[in-house]
Amino acid sequence: MNELLKISNLSVEYHRNGRKLRAVAGVDLTLAPGEILGLVGESGCGKSSLGKAIVGIEKPAEGEIRFNGNLVKPLDRRGRPTELRNLQMIFQDPYGSINPRRKIGDQIADGLIVAGKPKNEALKISAELLEKVGLGASALDRYAHQFSGGQRQRIAIARALAASPTAIVADEPISALDTSSQAQVSNLLVSLVQEFGMGVIFISHDLSVVRKISDRIAVMYLGKIVEIGTTEQIWNQPSHPYTRALISAIPKADGNSNMPLDLPGDVPNPAFPPAGCRFHPRCPLVQVGCESSVPEIRTLKDGRGVACVLQTSNEIVVPLETIKGR
């Protein structure tokens, strides 16, 4: 099968005050070359943890990741093995991921030098990359603290692209950018996908950009994927109650001063996930039994996967309005 990434039954655990926290609780995903998979969900639901495990930065507690068929082993101090060099990540936190004491140019050039480019050529390519993400070549000689939030984010993108990735986990790559810079960066990712068949897992809170560029969307809640399908399916006919809540909370930029819908209830603590369906304490459509039995992800007739007892056939049982009218 033509799979760039194959993620099977992946779990990531952290230990905090002697307690176990399952940030990712059994995720299956695939990514094809030339595909953009949008990954969305509540803050803290485990998107970054999943992303880091995929590129080998976080050690999975269970499950495995294959990149071009090769097992992704957690990275050690020797760095990225050759067969994983084209698997890269753009980190969510541009403050933490850029070294404050090294010039920006040298940090971007690293990836190129590792790939065997001489230093002066590497710096030349770095300047071009900086220009592609919308920063001038003069950024080469500056340090991280001299840039604004959005400028640092673009530096992080240029650095990840320097390694000529064939698969990239882009963790909130555009969150700190103005709309035109967002468009520029997402166009850049889209052209790398369309021209070179790069595969992208695009993690973002900006759902309208996710909708625009993704082929498929996976929705996570508290460590699990609750719905996955084509962009059209998820957007036009969201099935899982959490997906619906997400979509109705997007604020519209139409100048009409409408407050977006809020999702009542407390964000659960992942150290103590609710029993049964993890969404049940906040679910506006909660059924008898949801508090005890765990809904498995089921494939509907239209091909999407949903983990909710309400969905047993292709029909979307409950109309959207039930949620909209809350």
Add this chain to the structure above:
Amino acid sequence: MPLLDVENLTVTLATSSGSAQAVRNLSFSLDEGEIIGIAGESGSGKTMTALSLMRLLPHKGFATGSIKFSGKDLLAQTNRAYRDIRGNQIAMIFQDPMTSLHPMIKIETQLTEHIRHHKKISQESAHLKALELLDTVKIPDPASALEAMPKQFSGGMRQRIAIAIALACDPKLLIADEPTTALDVTVQAGILRLLDQLRREKNLAVMVITHDLGVLSSLTDRIMIMYAGSEVESGLTSDLLKNPRHPYTKGLISALPTSSISGKKLLTIEGMPPELGQIPSGCAFHPRCAYAKTSCESQIPTSISISTKHRIFCPVNPLVSS
């Protein structure tokens, strides 16, 4: 008299190639209970504008012009007099709530110390005030939340706690720099509703910096758009979003995924934003502007009024409203 009246604010920063102006001749005002949104290109000086109100500019950075708050010129205050204003009458929250929270100190301690630093009240009253604040920002079970550490909360909860700390001394002005950028849309909706409620119930004035035009649309009364350190357009939220008149604002709105063409590509504004210290002559936007005339290369735009409260800095005024 407006609560905040900023005139000709210019912020100068030290860069590796000498000093450069990150904010240039910015003037705006804000009334009590009003919410103004500031958006604009990344690097256009939004954060530096906020930091100059807080007098927290980076090392060797300084502000000129005047910032009047309740009639007092903030830039003229001594450090000691200013300390009384910051945190007390003007408070700020950041994109990363951990900027305002210490990771290893109990929420109760952080809140009550902040309260008692600014107000001479007993530990007992400070404790009650802390409970009340957590309740205001809708933290469930405030009593046990006081016993917890910041890291035990989710990002959205931490931002609520940061807001609680900011509100501790009943400020008149809250500056929020990208307060929901790191949060998902459902949590964001909760924070937006909270800010709106605080404005209605406490007459709090809010200056919110965000690039999210949807957030601006739902929350703000007025919007100011910045480019290369200066205002290019400002107006009532609905006027500005429905009838943008400056070519840069128009470009920002056209770049929204919802206004774009079909396919995966989005519309962008051609060219690159100027670098600090290399601001183009005349209208700073002219190298990227589709409507630029020769005069735009030399003439610094002054404001022209479109309607009440709506003005643009573009003498060409090429976009006639539909």
